[in-house]
Amino acid sequence: MAEFAAKNRDYFNNEAAQYNGKFEKTIQAIMEEIQQRLDWIGVDWASDTSSSDGESSAAASSAAKPSSEKKTVRLLDYACGTGLVSRALAPYLTQSIGVDISENMVQVYNTSAENQGIPTSEMRAIAGDLLDPANADPESLSSPELYDFDIAAVGLGFHHFEDPGFAAKQLSKRLKSGGVLFIIDFLPHAGLGHGHGHGHGHGGKEAHGAVHTVKHLGFSEQDVKTMFEEAGCGEGFEYVVVGKGIVFRKQDGEREEMKRSVFMARGRKA
Numbered sequence: 001m002a003e004f005a006a007k008n009r010d011y012f013n014n015e016a017a018q019y020n021g022k023f024e025k026t027i028q029a030i031m032e033e034i035q036q037r038l039d040w041i042g043v044d045w046a047s048d049t050s051s052s053d054g055e056s057s058a059a060a061s062s063a064a065k066p067s068s069e070k071k072t073v074r075l076l077d078y079a080c081g082t083g084l085v086s087r088a089l090a091p092y093l094t095q096s097i098g099v100d101i102s103e104n105m106v107q108v109y110n111t112s113a114e115n116q117g118i119p120t121s122e123m124r125a126i127a128g129d130l131l132d133p134a135n136a137d138p139e140s141l142s143s144p145e146l147y148d149f150d151i152a153a154v155g156l157g158f159h160h161f162e163d164p165g166f167a168a169k170q171l172s173k174r175l176k177s178g179g180v181l182f183i184i185d186f187l188p189h190a191g192l193g194h195g196h197g198h199g200h201g202h203g204g205k206e207a208h209g210a211v212h213t214v215k216h217l218g219f220s221e222q223d224v225k226t227m228f229e230e231a232g233c234g235e236g237f238e239y240v241v242v243g244k245g246i247v248f249r250k251q252d253g254e255r256e257e258m259k260r261s262v263f264m265a266r267g268r269k270a
């Protein structure tokens with residue numbers, strides 16, 4: 001595993017147990033933003049998106065149809081963490097598979113699915129890294145089930161990736177033709193603190209101690225469009241700024257805080 005990726009794994013392994021509690025409001029707000037844009041995301045969902053009550057499970061939607069006609073709608077939730085994107089989209093999918101470099105985040109994801117009584121055939125996460133150029137097709141992520149997704153999504157992960165363009169290409173390979181690449185991340189920002197400059201690759205003084213895990217200070221529409229196009233997912237590309245932004249406060253109670261604006265982008269694989 002590349003050194004920078006290992007820093008992410010170690011950091012998020014330590015954060016996993018607190019992550020949901022610490023970011024509860026942010027997670028809830030972003031889930032709502034996702035659910036408000038189901039049509040815009042542009043997947044032919046498994047269930048009616050007009051009643052976004054979050055109650056109808058993937059099982060309920062497929063149970064209504066004879067198995068011969070069963071439609072499948074599958075999500076790859078990359079850098080899934082504790083499962084924000086999977087949980088937001090679950091009512092409209094038949095299967096969500098999360099992948100994350102942090103085994104402990106994967107464990108929180110799987111425990112939460114289990115606690116909700118969701119079978120692993122419908123929702124589960126696997127530890128792994130698709131972003132190591134020295135091992136671009138890892139054996140652990142080679143099962144046929146990990147290809148031909150209807151949607152590949154990354155929630156707040158791209159700024160943690162060493163090479164986001166490579167990430168977009170790796171995710172594109174896992175989509176079926178016509179599948180959608182969907183990402184949520186931050187708009188360009190200045191970061192905080194000036195003492196750590198590795199030039200364009202550094203996150204500044206992140207409030208939650210994540211300084212060594214952040215590689216990019218946000219992404220402009222043009223940055224993302226180029227990545228999507230170069231990954232073959234530029235069809236119908238759109239980038240929208242959503243919500244009121246996220247405020248991170250320093251853990252130690254200091255008043256210093258950072259505001260991040262959030263975008264969502266989507267594009268279709270030709």
Ligand SMILES: C[S@@+](CC[C@H](N)C(=O)[O-])C[C@H]1O[C@@H](n2cnc3c(N)ncnc32)[C@H](O)[C@@H]1O
Pocket residue numbers: 005008009012027078079080081082083084085099100101102105128129130131154155156157160161
């Ligand atoms: C800020 S968290 C976001 C988690 C979740 N998607 C969410 O929106 O709450 C970033 C996640 O990216 C994961 N990550 C970082 N680098 C990765 C890589 N190379 N491959 C897979 N996951 C990675 C981390 O382990 C962490 O769970």
